Amino acid sequence: MSGTAPQRMAGKPVPEPSVTSRPFWEGCAAGELRLPRCRACDGVHFYPRSACPACGGTDLDWVRSAGTGTVYATTVVHRSFWGDAWADDVPYNVAMIELDEGVRMVSAVVGVPADQVHIGMRVGVTFVPRGDTHLPFFERR
Amino acid sequence: MLSADGPAIVGIGEELTRDAGGRSGLELQAGAVRAAVADAGLSLADVDAVYALPPYSDAHSMFALTLAEHLGVRGSAAVTVDAGGTVSPITMLLQAALAIRHGAHGTAVCVFGEAARTGRRHTGTGWTLGAAMGTEEFEEPFGAVGFVVPYALLASRYLHEYGATRSAFAAVAMSARQHAALHPLALMRDRPMTAHDYDDAPMVSDPLCLLDCSVIADGAGAVVVCAADQARDLVHPPVTLAGIGTSVTHKNVNQLPPLSALGMREAADKAYRGSGLTAGDIDVALVHDAFTVSTLLTVEGLGLCGAGEGADYAREGGLDLGGPCPVNPHGGLLSQGHLGGILHLTEAVVQLRGTAGPRQVPGARVAAVAGNGAVFGTCGVLLLSGADR
Numbered sequence: 001m002s003g004t005a006p007q008r009m010a011g012k013p014v015p016e017p018s019v020t021s022r023p024f025w026e027g028c029a030a031g032e033l034r035l036p037r038c039r040a041c042d043g044v045h046f047y048p049r050s051a052c053p054a055c056g057g058t059d060l061d062w063v064r065s066a067g068t069g070t071v072y073a074t075t076v077v078h079r080s081f082w083g084d085a086w087a088d089d090v091p092y093n094v095a096m097i098e099l100d101e102g103v104r105m106v107s108a109v110v111g112v113p114a115d116q117v118h119i120g121m122r123v124g125v126t127f128v129p130r131g132d133t134h135l136p137f138f139e140r141r
Numbered sequence: 142m143l144s145a146d147g148p149a150i151v152g153i154g155e156e157l158t159r160d161a162g163g164r165s166g167l168e169l170q171a172g173a174v175r176a177a178v179a180d181a182g183l184s185l186a187d188v189d190a191v192y193a194l195p196p197y198s199d200a201h202s203m204f205a206l207t208l209a210e211h212l213g214v215r216g217s218a219a220v221t222v223d224a225g226g227t228v229s230p231i232t233m234l235l236q237a238a239l240a241i242r243h244g245a246h247g248t249a250v251c252v253f254g255e256a257a258r259t260g261r262r263h264t265g266t267g268w269t270l271g272a273a274m275g276t277e278e279f280e281e282p283f284g285a286v287g288f289v290v291p292y293a294l295l296a297s298r299y300l301h302e303y304g305a306t307r308s309a310f311a312a313v314a315m316s317a318r319q320h321a322a323l324h325p326l327a328l329m330r331d332r333p334m335t336a337h338d339y340d341d342a343p344m345v346s347d348p349l350c351l352l353d354c355s356v357i358a359d360g361a362g363a364v365v366v367c368a369a370d371q372a373r374d375l376v377h378p379p380v381t382l383a384g385i386g387t388s389v390t391h392k393n394v395n396q397l398p399p400l401s402a403l404g405m406r407e408a409a410d411k412a413y414r415g416s417g418l419t420a421g422d423i424d425v426a427l428v429h430d431a432f433t434v435s436t437l438l439t440v441e442g443l444g445l446c447g448a449g450e451g452a453d454y455a456r457e458g459g460l461d462l463g464g465p466c467p468v469n470p471h472g473g474l475l476s477q478g479h480l481g482g483i484l485h486l487t488e489a490v491v492q493l494r495g496t497a498g499p500r501q502v503p504g505a506r507v508a509a510v511a512g513n514g515a516v517f518g519t520c521g522v523l524l525l526s527g528a529d530r
């Protein structure tokens with residue numbers, strides 16, 4: 001068995017930054033939500049990758065997101081999938097957040113009961129430590 | 142490219158069970174290939190190409206080549222295909238048909254199967270994978286683990302954008318369950334479902350409850366494809382490929398477009414344009430239904446009803462046997478069992494042969510097989526045409 005799946009079983013997964021994504025995670029540790037920006041078309045995108053998905057440009061830098069947005073889709077998860085890492089959290093929220101810069105990311109709204117999260121709710125980023133990194137979750141605004 | 146005198150499906154093999162008794166996905170696929178070849182009245186010596194999707198739960202390099210060796214096939218091609226979900230069987234069939242048409246190889250088999258129910262390498266909840274998914278860095282750390290959670294996010298958009306209620310999901314689930322009662326292999330054949338059962342089912346990932354989710358299965362399915370001039374002389378009336386359309390928009394749910402921009406409509410339009418057929422020509426539809434919301438979005442994409450009208454369509458019996466275009470008369474992934482959509486393809490052939498028994502759609506001449514992979518990130522529509530009976 002090649003390695004990825006069993007490692008998922010040991011606690012909640014911790015992202016393993018790539019060369020491309022490392023500035024994003026360094027930003028989270030510094031309390032900044034950073035988005036990749038393409039210098040050619042001036043568009044931001046998410047998730048980080050080696051080229052702009054809008055125009056193919058490879059001259060990329062990072063901009064700081066305001067960290068605010070709106071819940072685009074939401075679910076209350078009642079099971080811990082692929083092991084028991086989430087067993088103590090159920091029922092927990094997972095949401096897609098549409099940032100005010102226009103990109104969407106998968107995260108969760110924390111600090112309110114999972115079933116009170118609704119599409120259209122205004123949220124702001126909050127960074128939660130896990131392992132050696134910080135994850136961008138969201139709180140109600 | 143595709144036409145009535147083009148390559149045709151001439152044999153099918155199906156196996157579906159709760160427990161394959163320790164057989165591997167490779168062995169299950171080999172069994173389905175042997176059954177399909179026998180069904181066509183051929184032998185393995187007649188097989189010149191193997192197209193296979195590897196078992197998801199058991200990552201495997203050069204899978205089709207391994208399968209060909211396992212079967213003792215010596216020939217021209219062994220091609221591993223992983224286009225995504227139900228699009229994989231459709232793509233296998235397209236590639237095989239094109240290659241036969243252009244003389245690259247002779248008779249081909251297209252196959253998928255696995256021991257998803259009993260053969261998983263590690264314990265866990267849900268259908269686990271042996272390979273990386275591309276969700277490890279930006280989805281799973283936030284609790285978006287497995288397949289139900291992304292589909293629940295999609296389902297929340299469906300209810301929000303179209304003002305639908307979960308009663309639409311219930312209608313899909315109950316229709317599939319009623320159909321499954323008519324299929325001898327269906328895993329949920331003896332488990333009738335009422336609206337009350339649906340309402341009482343435990344929530345898995347809101348708005349999807351247990352009965353919105355497909356049934357994990359062991360098994361395999363295979364089809365044999367050969368050139369038209371050979372097809373005419375075989376056991377069964379040939380089933381021809383009338384049209385195929387596919388689309389690609391995204392992979393991960395964080396890139397999900399608005400529902401109006403999902404690729405199912407584009408795939409269907411391509412298949413209709415290529416074949417000269419329309420939604421009104423479809424007698425029976427086999428649609429990927431990993432979750433109930435998938436059925437609604439797919440019948441809308443096919444144009445059996447309008448965008449956002451799937452909820453009323455399902456509640457008014459549009460999916461049911463006896464309706465204008467029965468959907469998943471075999472019970473589908475929801476109630477027959479989830480084998481990646483390969484049994485949607487074999488069921489389409491059974492329906493077009495007219496041998497589906499109590500679940501036969503009377504006079505079925507045109508079948509649509511429609512599916513998606515990766516939360517509608519890639520979509521495919523295959524139109525099949527039966528012979529005059």
Ligand SMILES: [Zn+2]
Binds near residue numbers: 041
């Ligand atoms: Zn750009």
